[in-house]
Each structure stands twice: as structure tokens, then as C-alpha cells.
Amino acid sequence: MSSLEKETTRAAQQAARGFIGGDLLVESLKTEGVDTIFGYPGGANLWIYDALYLSDINHILVRHEQGAIHGAQGYSRASGKVGVVLSTSGPGATNLVTGIADAYMDSTPLVVLTGQVAVAGIGKDTFQEADVMGITMPITKHSYQVRDPRDIPRVVREAFYIARTGRPGPVLIDLPKNVTGEVLPAGEDYFSNSTMKIHGYQPRFEPNALDVDRLREAIKQAKKPILYIGGGIISSGCSELITRFARETRIPVTSTLMGLGSFPPDDPLYLGMLGMHGTYTANKAVFESDLLIACGVRFDDRVCGKLERFAPNSLKAHLDIDPAEIGKNVAIQYPVVGDVGRSLALLLEDVPVPDCSEWLSKLQKLHAEVPLTYTKQPGILKPQEVLEMLQAATGGQAIVTTEVGQHQMWAAHYYKPVSPRKFITSGGAGTMGYGFPAAMGAAIAKPDQTVVCVAGDASFQMNIQELQTIFERNIPVKVFVINNRYLGMVRQWQELLHGERYAESRIGGPDFAKVAEAYGVLGLRAENAEEAQAAVAKALSHQGPVVVDFIVAEGENVFPMVLPGRGSDEMMLADRWSE
Amino acid sequence: MRRTLSMVVNDQPGVLSRIAGLFTRRGYNIESLTVGTAEQPGLSRMTISTTGDEAELEQIIKQVEKLIDVISVVSIGEDALxxxxxxxxxxxxxxxxxxxxxxxxxxxxxxxxxxxxxxxxxxxxxxxxxxxxxxxxxxxxxxxxxxxxxxxxxxxxxxxxx
CATH class of the missing domain: 3.30.70.1150 (ACT-like. Chain A, domain 2)
Structure with missing residues (x-):
């Protein structure tokens, strides 16, 4: 059907059934610039689907609601736009809960639309009723239940505004069936009343100038400063500013998992990732620093380790848009609340240049002496090799998503994204099953870019049903399964911390190449370095989706590692302790 | 240290739940909680009496302020109220x-x-x-x-x- 025919048919159908709440919703979404929705129909959202029928919004029909929400997250993380997901009531909505929690932890802007039973049935334990607002209150930035269709334009407008501004996050709109199905009198202007009423929400963009000046003075005094940067740099879109700031001040940089891609990986100032699996030099630098400048981060436990031993001798500055993050885990002497990009721009107006060249060269020397390392074994494919091949083949230009576990850390170590929004991973929540649907969402957002999902054999099985979605829509996601037949990170902890008692960490999987083929997706398998090299090349040059099953060494561990309860200066490097 | 938090919140379903839920989830203490309509229609005044050290009280206020339905929060010491x-x-x-x-x-x-x-x-x-x-x-x-x-x-x- 041509788009004109579609529009005519749609208009005729709408005229026949009347203009309903669902139409108002779809119009409001279009006003917000929504072009893609990830969803799954059911009883309570039928009127919304009726309104979406033949509309020019691209609806991605998934095979499980969890696939829909992670798809929306991947779409959002790759594009910077608000991701939109639509489910029905009850189990449809509760299947979104993991994704909502994940988006809340990683500050991903989403608008989550859930169908709900009709208002008259709410509270009566009606078929497929669940108190989704109640269930999701602690994991949403805000939520609404719409009781009058006339509120839809205002609520949608507020939801998008809240989701994308300040510290971004998921906003839920619960839509009872009678509200989306209500026929509204024609000829009224339902949009004139969409003025936002959110007096309790005023995110602070502009930092306090005095706070910026205080920090500027502190930077001038510092001898061993370090920039600790994270996902906030990407949310704020200030990757260029942080790069300029680091280069003009000559302050070394370390990034969190969420911040990867926000600083050029080959810059001599860059020390790699910090934290539990951070580089030796990054963790050492933080430990020895006298001024830690934290930008768009949240002092997460996987970064800090034992708090008393986290940067124990440093003064700490924290630039963040969320005032509640300041001092939440670590005492801060130089708080700067506001958009981190704006704060950096103010600092750059009169750049403080510390005298820290000695410190920098010491760290650079250390970084060269203690690089990330692993041992190759003839005839056996090492997981790190696969990631190095991916890096070599893409030059860090591809969008890489990951699942959760060892492969995620190896991807963080060996894949070097050259720009923001090219490394998409579940950082805070650590959601297995995230990476594959997220890759699907990223590929829809960025059809001109190569998108690779680095998966574990266990994680991939958590949302493997989306193979059907990528097959049907020909979404060219490349899934690299790093298959070690184990829940590798669990196995690693059992080896190092539980006396090698490998309880339930050995986990079987199917022949992933054959599974892919069964779905109509190209499936490849590689058992050694030569096969892997060929498979990487073939997968990346293949036009459509592909799954590569890399059969890797079973017992490989991720190093360096800061064991739980240890300070960030106490690292295991391969099999020996650093100190 | 005991503090009294006086807040103005939207008079809407779920607001009490949001605030009480936040206190539960983050492990803050509620000694008492009262709520009633405020001077302006559509708004309620909620008074929560809570305890904690300086840092904890600061976190409580900041976390409460993040709720969209909370218009304002002030913490009042015993002598000033x-x-x-x-x-x-x-x-x-x-x-x-x-x-x-x-x-x-x-x-x-x-x-x-x-x-x-x-x-x-x-x-x-x-x-x-x-x-x-x-x-x-x-x-x-x-x-x-x-x-x-x-x-x-x-x-x-x-x-x-x-």
C-alpha cells in the first residue's frame, strides 16, 4: 500500500469508528517525534494498536516484552532519543519490569506505555490486571495512570520531558482500556490543553558559578589530579568538552563502563577503565590521586570497591546534574550541581592548568609497563582473541552491545569505541538478556552502522527468541557468542572465592549456529583462531543478521580483578597479586 | 538527630505511596507522618518526623526532592518550628x-x-x-x-x- 493509500484508508477507518483516546495517544507520540515503538499487543492495549494500524510509526513486534524494552533501551542509547515501548496489562506489563529497573539504574530515557484493564475493573482483580504503577514506583523517574483521555496530550508531553531532561530515566504511562477506547467528539481541539503542570520538577542545568570557581582553584593546586568520567558525559553530550578539558589541563582520564566511548581511547591521557576489572594504572592513579574530578558518575560499588580505601588521600570534586548523587556514597569537597557539559564549558572559559606533568608521565610509564594481558594457547581460542579481532576489523567504529558477565568485561577491555553511543551495556543492573535486544534497537536507530552484540552463551539464551524479530525485519545485528559453556563470571567467583565449588555454573546451550539457521538467520561456528578470523570477516561483510558461535577456552578469567571487600589498589593481575 | 520535614506535595493518588516507598527502599526512618490539605487547592502538606545523622538527613531531603509530585521540602530544626x-x-x-x-x-x-x-x-x-x-x-x-x-x-x- 502506498503511503497515500494508507493515509486515506486510515482516515476512512477512523471516521467509521470515531476518534478515540488511542488516536490522541498516537498523535501525541508523533508530536514528540516518535518514529519507532517496540511492543506486543494484548487485550488491554487493543485500542492503541487500532490507532497504530497503518500509522507511519514503525512498530517492532517482538517475541517477548523484555525484548521490547531492551530494544527501546538500545534504540535510546544509540540515538540519544527517548525510547518507547508498549505492552498490554498484567503479565505484559510485568515482563517490562526488568527493563524499567535497568533503564532507571543506567539513566536511560524511556516512555513506557502499558495497557491497563478498564477503570471500572481496577482493584477488582480483573483478568490480566496488575498494579503496574505500584510495582514500578521505585524504579521509575515518574509514572502516570490516565483516567480521562483528554489528559493524554499533556501526560505524554510531560512524560517525554521528564524522561529526557535532568538525569534521564524511565517514565511509565498506564492506560486503562476504556480511556484509550473512548470515542471523543470530533472537531474539538484536544491539544490546546497540553500545557505541562510539573511545578515539582525543575532540573538544574546551570551550575553555581561560585562552585565552579572553587573547583577551578582546587585544580590549579593539584599535583596528582585525575578525571573519573562516566555515563553522564554521554547523556549530557559533552564528550568533546571533556576531551578538550583533559587535553588543555593535561589531567589523565579514566572511565567507568558506562562512560566508554566518551573519551578517545588512543589518547595518551587515557588510562582505560577503572574499578573491579579496571586497568592496573587507572586504579593505581585513583588510589594515589590528590584530586579526583568525578564527572557524570555515581561512585558505584563496582568502581570504588571498599569505600575506605577508595582514593583515600584525595580531595573529591563531583560534577553531576543529580544533586542526590553528591555525597551519596563518598564525601565530596567540591560539588558542582548542574549539566556536566555546562560546568566543563564554564571551567574552560578560564582553564586551570595544574602542575602535574611528573604525575602524568609516571602514570603513562606504568600503563605501558602493565598492559591488559592474557596468554594465547595454540589450538584453543581465547575469548580475548575474539574481541581483539572485532577491534581490528571495526577499528572501534561499530556499535557494540554486550550481555552481562565475563564477555562484557573483555569487550570493555579490548573493544575501543571511538565515539560516544558506540558501547551499549547494562552497567548498573547487570541484566543478562539485555545485549541482544539492545543491539536490535541500536540497529534500528542507526541503520547505516555496523552493530555487534557480544554475548555469552548463557546470556544469549535469555532473549534468544528475538532471532525471529531480526529475521522478519532483516535487522542486520551480528551476534558474537563467546561460548565457554559456563556462567563464566559465576565460575570465576567460585574459583577465586568459593573454593572451586562450581555449583550450577556449568550451563548447557544449543548449537547456536543451528538455532540461528532454524530462525532463518545465518549461523557460523568457529573453534580456533583461523576459523574465528574468517567468521569475523564473513559476519561483518554479511548483509543481514548473523550469529557466530565462538567456542572458546572454558576456564579463562577476567583480570585485573579487585576482589570484593578489597581496596582498589589491591588487584589480582592474572594469577598474582599486584602488591 | 531528629528533624521535621515539611513538604508541599501534589494532592494526587499515589503520592503518599511514593514518599513512604522511598523511605522504605532507602532505609530511612519515619517516626510520624501526617498529611492534610494545604493552603492552595490541589496541594497537600505532609509532615514527616525522622531521625538520622547530618549526611543521612541531607540524602533524605535530596531524594524526596527528586520525586516529581513533591513541590518543596524543608527541614526544620526543633527550635525553629x-x-x-x-x-x-x-x-x-x-x-x-x-x-x-x-x-x-x-x-x-x-x-x-x-x-x-x-x-x-x-x-x-x-x-x-x-x-x-x-x-x-x-x-x-x-x-x-x-x-x-x-x-x-x-x-x-x-x-x-x-
């Missing part, structure tokens, strides 16, 4: 005990609001400590039931709480 709680106490009171009880109630500016054969209901208003003291004095007579509203509060003088 007028804090009142209403208390009803049902106490056993035989005829001879009544005059004694009357003598206790009077200096507290409390009043007897219900009289039955063998019991009285006393209504008292004041800060928490004053009400606690009255409870202790009445205990020997046999307390049957107590209902307390929890503290509600405003800042003294010209300043406004929101």
Missing part, C-alpha cells in the same frame, strides 16, 4: 479517680471530651514530649487506648515552609 500533635487517650476512671485526673489534665491544657461509667477520653494537643509526659502521668490509672495523629508543623515567624 511550631510542632503540634493531637492525642486522644481513653483512661480507666472510677468516680473517685476523676477529680485526680482532672487535676492532671488541667495544667496540660488538655480536656475531657467523653465521660462514661468507668472511663474518660482526654484530648491533648502539644509537642510530642508534652504528650508523652501526660501519658506517663495517666498510666497509673490504667490506659485503655491511645490514638495520636503524629506531628504536624510550621516554621515560626514570617518564613514559609514552601
Amino acid at each position: 511550631v510542632a503540634r500533635e493531637l492525642m486522644l487517650i481513653k483512661v480507666s476512671a472510677s468516680a473517685p479517680a476523676r477529680s485526680e485526673i482532672n487535676g492532671i489534665v488541667e495544667p496540660f491544657r488538655a480536656s475531657i471530651v467523653d465521660v462514661a461509667h468507668s472511663s474518660l477520653i482526654i484530648q491533648a494537643t502539644g509537642d510530642t514530649d508534652k504528650n508523652d509526659a501526660l501519658v506517663e502521668l495517666l498510666r497509673p490509672y490504667g490506659i485503655i487506648e491511645i490514638a495520636r495523629t503524629g506531628v504536624t508543623a510550621l516554621i515560626r515567624g514570617q518564613l514559609v515552609s514552601a
